[in-house]
Amino acid sequence: MLSPVFFIPFQQELKKPYFLNLASYLAVRSLGEVGNQEVLDLCAAPGGKTLVLASSLGPEGFIVANERSSARRSRLKRVLEEYLSPEKLSRIKITGHDAGRWGLYEQDRYDLILLDVPCSSERHLLERPSHLKKWSTNRTRQLAQQAYAMVLSALMALKPGGKLLYCTCALSPLENDGVMERVWRKKGKEVKILPIEIQDPQVVVEPTKFGVQILPDLSHGAGPLYLSLLTKQGPNRVDQEERFG
Numbered sequence: 001m002l003s004p005v006f007f008i009p010f011q012q013e014l015k016k017p018y019f020l021n022l023a024s025y026l027a028v029r030s031l032g033e034v035g036n037q038e039v040l041d042l043c044a045a046p047g048g049k050t051l052v053l054a055s056s057l058g059p060e061g062f063i064v065a066n067e068r069s070s071a072r073r074s075r076l077k078r079v080l081e082e083y084l085s086p087e088k089l090s091r092i093k094i095t096g097h098d099a100g101r102w103g104l105y106e107q108d109r110y111d112l113i114l115l116d117v118p119c120s121s122e123r124h125l126l127e128r129p130s131h132l133k134k135w136s137t138n139r140t141r142q143l144a145q146q147a148y149a150m151v152l153s154a155l156m157a158l159k160p161g162g163k164l165l166y167c168t169c170a171l172s173p174l175e176n177d178g179v180m181e182r183v184w185r186k187k188g189k190e191v192k193i194l195p196i197e198i199q200d201p202q203v204v205v206e207p208t209k210f211g212v213q214i215l216p217d218l219s220h221g222a223g224p225l226y227l228s229l230l231t232k233q234g235p236n237r238v239d240q241e242e243r244f245g
């Protein structure tokens with residue numbers, strides 16, 4: 001956790017390289033090509049993962065990049081304007097809503113949803129002792145509760161058959177599999193956990209009960225990143241009791 005972060009200079013379809021954690025890049029790429037799909041990036045600032053989504057956005061595709069904090073939304077806007085062509089920008093809409101309430105207003109709409117939630121972010125805590133002092137076990141419980149509400153909201157906004165990628169840069173199991181376990185227990189057969197395809201010789205992708213994680217100690221400083229990929233089932237549901245019961 002104290003070793004240097006594995007940054008990559010991501011440049012595909014960008015005006016200039018944007019440096020981001022290799023694990024963040026691989027996470028977004030695990031969703032496949034965006035193409036002409038409709039995408040919702042619910043917690044988007046500062047925008048690194050939105051840029052990766054935008055890089056494979058097709059001519060009929062569309063991204064809604066949402067960020068509740070107005071200061072961080074301004075930063076998101078600056079980043080997107082600085083790195084993307086006007087043509088790509090014209091198909092990205094920036095909004096400022098609460099991710100936890102999105103599903104009340106829009107349902108069954110998006111093909112892909114990226115939900116990169118606010119989390120304990122222990123790596124940043126170690127770098128900033130003043131933040132570490134303020135951290136408490138109650139904090140991780142609150143973040144997990146908020147993340148759980150956001151996943152339920154995102155599931156409402158997801159099209160049946162679409163993909164929802166949940167990610168955190170937390171180590172706390174409460175914010176990772178803990179959230180997914182609650183979602184799975186509540187939604188049961190309405191959701192299906194999908195396998196995550198990440199193949200990169202520089203990282204070790206460690207399976208967890210409901211997803212995978214990439215940790216810096218085994219991945220040359222990439223991560224930490226936890227991912228879980230869900231789909232919302234249509235009428236022909238697949239029973240998951242055997243895998244997770």
Ligand SMILES: C[S@@+](CC[C@H](N)C(=O)[O-])C[C@H]1O[C@@H](n2cnc3c(N)ncnc32)[C@H](O)[C@@H]1O
Pocket residue numbers: 024042043044045046047048049050066067068069072097098099100116117118119
């Ligand atoms: C982990 S960061 C996202 C990082 C971003 N996806 C990227 O790759 O650059 C989480 C973001 O969620 C925002 N956020 C926190 N609560 C939110 C809410 N209720 N609705 C929408 N965004 C929220 C935070 O301000 C923060 O910018």
